[in-house]
Amino acid sequence: LRKAKTPRRPVIPLAMASYPSATIQLHAPDGLKANRNGEFKETQYSFKKVFGINTNQIELFEDVAKPLIEDLIHCKNGLLFTYGVTGSGKTFTMTGSPGEGGLLPRSLDILFNTIGPFQAKRFVFKPDEKNGMEIQGQVDALLERQKRDSQQSVPKTPSSRQKADPEFADMISSEEARKFENVDEDCCYSVFVSYIEIYNNYIYDLLEDAQFDPIRPKAPQSKILREDQNHNMYVAGCTEVEVKSTEEAFEVFWKGQKKRRIANTELNRESSRSHSVFTVKLAQAPLDADGDHILQDKNQVNVSQLCLVDLAGSERTSRTRAEGSRLREAGNINQSLMTLRTCMEVLRENQICGTNKMVPYRDSKVTHLFKNYFDGEGKVRMIVCVNPKADDYDETMLVLRFAEVTQEVEVARPIDRPICGLAAGRRHRNRAFKDELSSRLDERGDPNNADDPALLKQLMESLPSLPNFELVDPADDQSLPRLIEILERRHRVRQMMAQQYDQTGTSMFQQFDGQINAKETFLHAQRCKLSEKEKVILSQKTELERLEKKSKTLEYKVDILQKTTDMYEQDKRSLRQELETRDQRLQRELTDRKRMEQRMQGMVTDTKFKWEKECERRVNAKQLEMQNKLWVKDEKLKQLKAIVTESSGVGVFPTERPEKPERPSRERDHNGNVFKTRGGGQAVQFTDIETLKHECPTASRFPSFICFCFSRKRGSGSGDGAAHMEDIENRVS
Template structure:
């Protein structure tokens, strides 16, 4: 026989959370600046306005790579300066979270910052200045004071759930609790005087409360307090039996996931509290067990992350408005987590060693994991990626995974210290806060409506008050406040007592008639009461019908208003969506314009730098041009002077040359005249050498003698006074009887070569022997040149005449 194939069991359907149409809200990030201590002189943080702070780098701090000082501004949802009080911070940040808690929505509030920035003060407060935690407790119990269920009506299970018990089970649990020894933190049933160390913290005069609360439901508050130390979770409310011989260290807890995929601490102690004093007493007991240490930067430095969780359970009343509905599906559980994160610190400043160094490393590692998760969420939401978020790398991020991936409101308060020593750490905190604002969390859904008629609680109270009034009018007993007395017992007390029915004798004729009479009276009273009850029921039914009619009319009016409001809300939502899309489009355009503006500004700076460099180059070129012009002008003037001197020199040289030529021509003319006049005379005999060596007396002529100067002493040709200056004449031909002029000139040139060559070869030498008057007067030189040319022309004409 073949066995049927074994198949896998069907997968359990996951519980689906009600959706809210994908609406999301950004994480609200607020900034709080603590006052500057008297020992610190320099401040590096300045509050610009209600939403902006500015960081100033202190002296000696280089921010960017270029080594320049850079001031940065960061924007938040709201900035709280030193003049803001704890109440101002609570009204803006935590009040809305408490209202959402009572309406069945989850919330997360945590403080973040460096060590010594005021995170614990913001969360807990100080005497006379209660922090966020006591103010949240005060507002919760001030809102549900008369609407709380009896103790143990709501009971927690081991799987992060809440169960509802009936009155008998709750009474048994109360009796058992009173009988057993104290193991868990036992809060008193009646109000006691709080401890003096935190009495001023919870003495809050402001009676703020939630106005629109569901009065047809009952509420119960459960608190738990844990710490995350060295990435381990410890229960601060756990009562461990004290063993003086061998004390046991506290056991760490583990994280689990419930059926709604919410993370919770398994085995964590949850205490039901009924007043603000009880809740803060439980918190203070856990606070004493929290790990703190004294460091160089903070006298009471938190060495762990603390999480105080407020869990509010609420369930509607039944149709009679008397008892709580027992269906578990009708129970609404909401949770508000108040987290005081340990401050980030640098070991080179705290000088931590040993266990303190290990604690600081784990604190910084968990904060770094939180930052990594925020960065991954931001990248997934902005870029549309599906990058894995490393929640499991730290117990802190793993515990609050459902807030970021699920739904609920998340608020963060960034606490900063304005002193200059914390500038670098504050800069990193500001960058993380700015990045966190871009993360969006799903908006929580509204609490489901049970469908019962509203006003059930007050209708039941009105019925009891009316019954009490009727009984008072009839003289009957009044319904007291005791739980054991009921309306039926009070009715039976109004009947006449039954006489003794014991028959002492067979002839007793009084007992039976008395009994019959008493029973007859009771019957008449019962009949009368029945008629009265019928009338009362009829009148009450008519009154109830009238009341139901009025309520129905009011409900119809309210429903119409609600429908109208819903339409308005839908139109406003559509308008909001349109405006959000428009805002995103405008933000995108603004980003593009900012980037374009930055590019243009960069190009403008580059062009300005180029323009400045070109202007500087142009200025240098202009200065060089001016210097060159001045130099050229100097050179031109110098060259002009040189050329002027050169021209003068050349004119003088030309004048000397023309004078020499003129003298030579004059001499030629003289010789020619002498030849012409003595042509018919006989040829003279040649003188002897001795006679030639004798000095000759120069013959004066009409033309001026050549100018003599040291370089070229030009003298007249020597003449012998005894011998006449005659030249030998030769005939050119037999046909010509006259003497050749050319031959005469050549003979004369042969006899006077020295004077002629010296006049041509050594003009510079003659120039040195030039008289001073000839060198200075240009007019005289020019006139002499003209006169020499005229004489030369005259000589040429004479020679032509002789030749002809």
């Protein structure tokens, strides 16, 4: 976490304190809604390290970016983000200023200081346009270099820092230069850089040399993302420039930086309106067994890359008052940052809870491009820039909260590079062998250096030396013949040496002519092959353009089909949800119906039992009523019997008064059942039939008289009396 430098405009300070334990405490400013009720809100956020306002670029580079450069040299990928609110100092942290270079120029400087003596010649490594590298032969690389030198439009590498562009010549002083010591000397290295921006969720190449037409200007062509054979994402058709020095690399960066979209907003004078990605790709391959040339094996080429990402700052339209295109830019920026947060939260949830939710990488080009890094293909570092302004309190709190959550996401360790299996120290042995060979050739003399004064002096010393000659006596006849003999000997030696020199020169010239003819023949053959290759390349480019158009068409169709599939999936989910709702409703109705049936069955049973009791009660009541009626009729019959008995004694005068028969008592036992009534009383139900019999005591004595009396008592007809008596008997019985 890094605090931004002091803003240009006066602001209300925001209380922010950092502690040695890498914890930052955020105090809400006065007048905030959360503090109007008198409560003072403080929040603390913990990070791996907090850099204060007084931290310089060197300290930040040593702690954050330097380990990534070391991993880059050891064939490990790296990703560095700068994240924060707009105007918090992200671009300054990444780029820096003259005299105080940022992370990017310092990373390039330490990289070239480390691999400088071990760099391969230009065009030995060549991108294969599929996110890989291939190794060219010495002749092909030489032809490429000659072709590049013939093009005056391509600037050569600056020879020193003083001759570079003054805008970035003094980014890093010589006293601040750094380098690594543990570099593999048995490898050759080449550095390639690319620079893109993601604007409104479209990818544009900032290093593309597009012809500008002032009459009919065309919008830059957007690039697409593709996946290579190792399932790594890359930008198809992106320009990759091979650089050999820090100045050349930063010059390429500055060329793309001038094309980047920036705008003047209410919060920042030069606000980045896009996410920029500067990629440093390092290709390295081991030397052969002799330590002289690169091993011609594509499988031994290791490519690692470091992505330096300057994210556009999140902003609120209510503060920036953006309209039109600025409003659209702000919406796309916030949407991409929200997608980044969502991906981090899903990754964190999958790692903590053990779930396997799909991470929405494809919702934004930023997350889709760096999908491999989040899945464990490299080390990821994030620098959070915070501006201590009271107006940025809400955005700063969200940024700190998100940055604290991202620390819980763990990325898998990258795989180490394969070992070539050759002995170490090949370059050093080859260099020692060449030094020894050159020293021995210097001792023996080189024919190519015949005009060297030292060599001529050595040749003159190899001739016979002249004796001291002085004529004193005119009659001396020995000195001159001896001198003539020595001169003739020197002349013969000189002629012999001249002949040997001519023979050696002739053989060497013949050898050189043969070599030149062979080289010319080989060069002619290579040019023929090159022309054929160019034709093949042209046809392949045509085919590639056709395939790209077809691919775009298919991608468009795939997008349409994907949208259709999503729509159908949504309809399917809605229909399935509706079906589940209906099933639940039907299940509830079935449950209610069963419950209602059980309730109705209980009610029917209760009602049946109730009516059975009621009917039983009514039957018992009727039986009791009928019994009472029978009792009443019995009483009436008894009274009638008494009357009849009294009437029959009117015309008879017995001599002896008969004994009065004993009257049957009504209080005798009867068979029956006793039931409890609902009112608390009791009811009696008789179960047998009571038969009332009556015998006339005088019937045996005076039967004719009784009949006579009845017949005379009842009236004139005997038929009515008989019928009446029969009715009485039936009723009595």
